[in-house]
Amino acid sequence: MKYNSANMNTLIKSCLTLCLLWSAIGSHAQVVKKSDTDDSKKTNNQLSVRAQSLYDTQDASDADIPWMRVIYRQIDLNKEKNMPLYYPEESTENQENLFRIVMKLLANNQIPAYEYLDGREIFTDEYRIKVKEMFDRFHILYAPAKGYSEKNPRFTVEESDIPSNEVLSYYILEKWIFDRRTSQVKPSIEAICPVLHRTGDFGGEAVKYPMFWVKYNDIRPYIARQYILASNENNVQQYNYDDYFQMRMYEGEIYKTQNLRNQSLMQMYPNDSIRKQAQDSIEKQLKNFNENLWVPSPEEIAKAKEEQAAKEAKENGETLDNDKQKKEKSHTARSSRAKKQKEAKVKKQKQPKQKKSSAAPVRSVRRTR
Secondary structure (H helix, E strand, C coil), rough: EEEEHHHHHHHHHHHHHHHHHHHHHHHHHHHHHHHHHHHHHHHHCCCCCHHHHHHCCCCCCCCHEEEEEEEEEECCCCCHHHHHCCCCCCCCCCCCHHHHHHHHHHCCCCCEEECCCCCCCCCCCHECHHHHHHHHCCCCCCECCCCCCCCCCCCCCHHHHHHHHHHEEEEEEEEEEEEECCCEEEEEEEEEEEEEEEEEEEEEEEEEECCCCCCCHHHHHCCCCCCEECCCCCCCEEEEHHHHHCCCCCEEEEECCCCCCCCHHHHCCCCCHHHHHHHHHHHHHHHHHHHHHCCCCCHHHHCCCCCCCHHHHHCCCHHHHHHHHHHHHHHHHHHHHHHHHHHHHHHHHHHHCCCCCCCCCCCCCCCCC
């Protein structure tokens, strides 16, 4: 069978085209397969895109913030309201305390931590701590995890080596911001610092060791998964750690506010009673600032007047109840008199007129002697 040159050229071109198509399809499949593998490795032990989007927060710009107050609080875990952060001391099947969650996230290199600078906190890469150095500083035993590298340092810490029973308090950094867009004061938690309480070899009073700062928004998606027992009277775990912080269910006293001298309230007010007055004054300022943003209603104005009258009466040695009783008695007496007068008037108006008698006149008899 004979082929001419034109047919041969067409056949060769067709074969080359098929070869190029097969090679292109094969390389594309390899690229897709490789990218899928890389993505699966990359997203391992990390949050899904949906979980991250649930906790994405758009911060207000500086132009929208005409007022801000930075507050430092100390959360004592011995207080009943703060105990959900401490218990359970040891992990159970479905529950862990806050410190264990944070330590495991740090060991797996899932969140960053920053140096504790005592009022000069800067959350940048320059002040990001190395987890290995932190473990060594606080004598926490660890071992390199599988897949450890310099770029991805990961560690394994045994449950018994996590010193959660020594973390007896937390420092919380709050920001109270007036947002011009919503005309509201929004308190938000910026960062949390676990504090170790350790005694020396010979006993004595425990010394506090602030460990590190973790940004709240970094741990928020993870702690929102952990439900807690918030009350001894209700054993239903209906709140998670994020609810606990967002609803401000904790109880913490102010130990510092951001100031020019970078001094704590202890340094500014050494006297206990004066320091307590300063703490109460700051709390009152934060509360009043939000309340004074709005024009009070007539009911609120009336209530304020009553409270002011009660206060003045108390200062004058009189009670508001006695004044009210006097006013009520006088008002009742006036009402009673007015009622009686009205009834008498109505009765007089309704009384029928007497008819004139039509009988003959009575003859008078003169008295005789």
